[in-house]
Amino acid sequence: DVKVTQSSRYLVKRTGEKVFLECVQDMDHENMFWYRQDPGLGLRLIYFSYDVKMKEKGDIPEGYSVSREKKERFSLILESASTNQTSMYLCASSLWGGRDEQFFGPGTRLTVL
Amino acid sequence: EDQVTQSPEALRLQEGESSSLNCSYTVSGLRGLFWYRQDPGKGPEFLFTLYSAGEEKEKERLKATLTKKESFLHITAPKPEDSATYLCAVQVLTLPTQGGSEKLVFGKGTKLTVNP
Numbered sequence: 014d015v016k017v018t019q020s021s022r023y024l025v026k027r028t029g030e031k032v033f034l035e036c037v038q039d040m041d042h043e044n045m046f047w048y049r050q051d052p053g054l055g056l057r058l059i060y061f062s063y064d065v066k067m068k069e070k071g072d073i074p075e076g077y078s079v080s081r082e083k084k085e086r087f088s089l090i091l092e093s094a095s096t097n098q099t100s101m102y103l104c105a106s107s108l109w110g111g112r113d114e115q116f117f118g119p120g121t122r123l124t125v126l
Numbered sequence: 127e128d129q130v131t132q133s134p135e136a137l138r139l140q141e142g143e144s145s146s147l148n149c150s151y152t153v154s155g156l157r158g159l160f161w162y163r164q165d166p167g168k169g170p171e172f173l174f175t176l177y178s179a180g181e182e183k184e185k186e187r188l189k190a191t192l193t194k195k196e197s198f199l200h201i202t203a204p205k206p207e208d209s210a211t212y213l214c215a216v217q218v219l220t221l222p223t224q225g226g227s228e229k230l231v232f233g234k235g236t237k238l239t240v241n242p
Binding site (some may be wrong): 017046053054055056057058061063069071103105114115116117118119120122 | 144162167170172175202220227230232233
């Protein structure tokens, strides 16, 4: 089975801190994605990557950056955390950008105080 | 703009009471439609992919269908363990500025509660 793991289930940070969210997949998937999920807004795509060292902006990239130095690992970075970035963050991976489903990690509940 | 609308937002059923969830979409070019199940505090779990109008897929008490404008997730004789939020997503082409690849656009989900 595909396994997508995220470094933390719960995280509490202070405004202005730099925050790293880590995601690792173990199935040699080419594509990786970061979403945030908020009540009433659903899942929204932040950034995605179709290859090592490649990244593309999703629909809400402002305030975030990403890093993909190795195929299996995709990191989401909040350069200076703000309270409006309090959310559930979900990482996903898929084999191709085409017809393959995305497999999701368990999520990281981030609270910024 | 690509949009996915799910209805109803919430649905309460009695055990054994069959019903359907709706996912309607307006997209520039549908490449696939995905259904996911999400339990509280967990990531979405893949259920089905549909690619063309008229296609149907089944899994236990769930059956997904697709037309040119919408998809339905039919739940037959549900059980309390079917309680979850069901998410619909369409796969579309990204903008050229986003690499011209593909992404999923999600609806807001339908929260299903099945009472014993």
